[in-house]
Amino acid sequence: DARVTQTPRHKVTEMGQEVTMRCQPILGHNTVFWYRQTMMQGLELLAYFRNRAPLDDSGMPKDRFSAEMPDATLATLKIQPSEPRDSAVYFCASALGERSGNTIYFGEGSWLTVV
Amino acid sequence: AQSVTQPDIHITVSEGASLELRCNYSYGATPYLFWYVQSPGQGLQLLLKYFSGDTLVQGIKGFEAEFKRSQSSFNLRKPSVHWSDAAEYFCAVGAWGxxxxxxxxxxxxxxx
Incomplete structure (x- = not known):
């Protein structure tokens, strides 16, 4: 059963620490998304990649967030330094192709708490 | 700009009763529309999607949704709700890219 895999599932860290979240998209999918979910803002798109190239990261705070795809099977989202307002659930998702109607498959999320 | 509005933040229904969750969208062209469900502590699972053609779309778990262009709506329905349907439901529109x-x-x- 193909699925998007995210690690860690849960992370508690202190303010100022670096946090790295990892995602393994479904094998063969060439589009990878990072979404953030909070009570106040709901689901927000942070960044996405196609064929490992960043397409749009306008939703991401540039000063502390960075997203990369070192290879086709790994996407990373890094926060440095982390702040309490970064506490949220971070979802990675993947899809095959670029059409607006393609199904996007979500991982189970990385639940981040910054204290 | 593209947007999606779900007017109801929280709904309570009795088990066995029918359900309708509302969704309104704003999109310039023919939209691609989706409903996802999120159980507590879980990721999002696709229930159904609308591309074109038949405006009544069948999904998993007994859900269906109807696309109404004149009302810019894509409401989700289920004739008889089960306790396991308790979750959060998200409507979404497919955007460029x-x-x-x-x-x-x-x-x-x-x-x-």
């Missing part, structure tokens, strides 16, 4: 724009979600509670 294949990304999704989500509504704020509707939390569904089911009472026995």
């Amino acid at each position: 294949g990304k999704l724009i989500f509504g704020q979600g509707t939390e569904l509670s089911v009472k026995p």
Whole structure:
């Protein structure tokens, strides 16, 4: 059963620490998304990649967030330094192709708490 | 700009009763529309999607949704709700580049 895999599932860290979240998209999918979910803002798109190239990261705070795809099977989202307002659930998702109607498959999320 | 509105933040229905969750969208062209469900502590699972053609779309778990262009709506329905349907439901529109724009979600509670 193909699925998007995210690690860690849960992370508690202190303010100022670096946090790295990892995602393994479904094998063969060439589009990878990072979404953030909070009570106040709901689901927000942070960044996405196609064929490992960043397409749009306008939703991401540039000063502390960075997203990369070192290879086709790994996407990373890094926060440095982390702040309490970064506490949220971070979802990675993947899809095959670029059409607006393609199904996007979500991982189970990385639940981040910054204290 | 593309947007999705889910007017109801929280809905409670009795088990066995029918359900309708509302979704309105704003999109210039023919939209691609989706409903996802999120159980507590879980990721988002696709329930159904609308591309074109038949405006009544069948999904998993007994859900269906109807696309009404004149009302810019894509409401989700289920004839008889089960306790396991308690979750948060998200409506989304497919945007340029294949990304999704989500509504704020509707939390569904089911009472026995």
